[in-house]
Amino acid sequence: MSMATESASLPPGSPALGTPADSRVARRGWEAAIHVFLAACAGLSVLTTVGIVVVLLAESLQFFREVSPIEFLFGTEWAPLIKPQHFGILPLFCGTLLVTGGAILIAAPLGLGAAIYLSEYAPTPVREVVKPLLEVLAGIPSVVYGVLAVTTVSPIVRAIFQSDSIFNALSASIVVGLMILPTIISLSEDVLRSVPRDLRSAAFALGATKYDVTVKVVVPAALSGIMASFLLAISRAIGETMAVTLAAGATPQLTLNPLESVQTMTAYIVQVSKGDTPAGSIEYRTIFAVGLALFCITMTINLIAQWILSRMREQYE
Known part of the structure; x- marks a missing residue:
């Protein structure tokens, strides 16, 4: 048809x-x-x-x-697996804060400096080689960083600071700082390169040097994105598990000494999740309580990040 x-x-x-x-x-x-x-x-x-x-x-x-929330939140001893039991999460929180703070102190200046170099000073061939290498660094499994901390970083730390502890918070901070470094560099470099070229041209037309343009024009214009990369890196450091489990040790204690062994919240969850603790027991349920506290901390950081970013956008708009 x-x-x-x-x-x-x-x-x-x-x-x-x-x-x-x-x-x-x-x-x-x-x-x-x-x-x-x-x-x-x-x-x-x-x-x-x-x-x-x-x-x-x-x-x-x-x-x-079975456990008072007051004791859980404000107790200074954490020993749920041995008698007498104590359920104060502050030692775990202190260990997490010590490792995360040390990692961001290491990664933030290095990452921002590398991002500024790649965005404003590096020739195109150098940028095309270095940035893919950084992305490869981000793909290395965290357990490899943990082994690196125990076999390489920790002996160097012990030799420099004359420390007797093989497992310490400083080694964990160094390797976690290396882990979050690609995140800061990649995100910050993308934000810096997205700053309109007209701003740079206007500053050069007024007689500004390359340094002045970078520090006084480009970085302030991209500050909200840079802060976002820092906060994302902090969230990544807080949630890191295997590297800190291998490097920081398993000694929950209230200390600000980075040369001592500590235990983070994620490391404790790994310890109990190995299968030796009976399911349904109070010891087993501690991992959910710690996980809930970790979730609340991460959510609080995200809320603070959104507030900071909104204030910065209002300031520079």
Whole structure:
């Protein structure tokens, strides 16, 4: 049957086959399907987050029926696996803060300096070689950094500071700082390069030097993005597990001495999750309580980050 015969057999007012109207209908169908798929992806992400929070809350409530939240939050001793038991999370929080603070003190100036060099001073061939190498550095497994800390970094630290502890917070801070360094460099360099060239040209036209343009124009214009990279790196350092488990040790204690062994919140979760602790016991439920505290800390950092970024955008707009 010819196309003319098929068109003649259609009801009056119907679009002919293969017309633009058919294409629009098919396109709308595909767009609706894509819309449903994307909405399902977003809903799955939300449901995953809600599921994690529900599990943490359910198990943590069982824990807090036996342990006072006041003791948990303000106690200075953490020994849930030995008698007499103590459930004060402050030693774990102190260890996490010590390692994270040391890591960001190491990574922030190095990362920002490297980002400024790659964005403002490095020739194009150098940038094209160095940046992919940094991305490869970001892909190294964290357990490799932990082994590096124990076999290489820790002996150097002990030799320099005359320390007797093989496992110490300083070694963990160094390797975690190396781990978060690519995040700071990559994000900060992208933000610096996104600063409009007109700002640079205007500053040069007024007689500013390259240093003045970089420090007084480019960096302040990109400061919100730089702060975002720092906060993202802090979140990564807080959640790091294997490297600090191998490097920092497993001694929960309140100390500000980076040469002593400490235990972070994530390292404790790894210790209990090995399978030696009976499921359903109060010792087992401590990992959910610690996980909930870690979740609250991370969420607080994200809220503070959003507040800082909004204030900076208002200041420079």
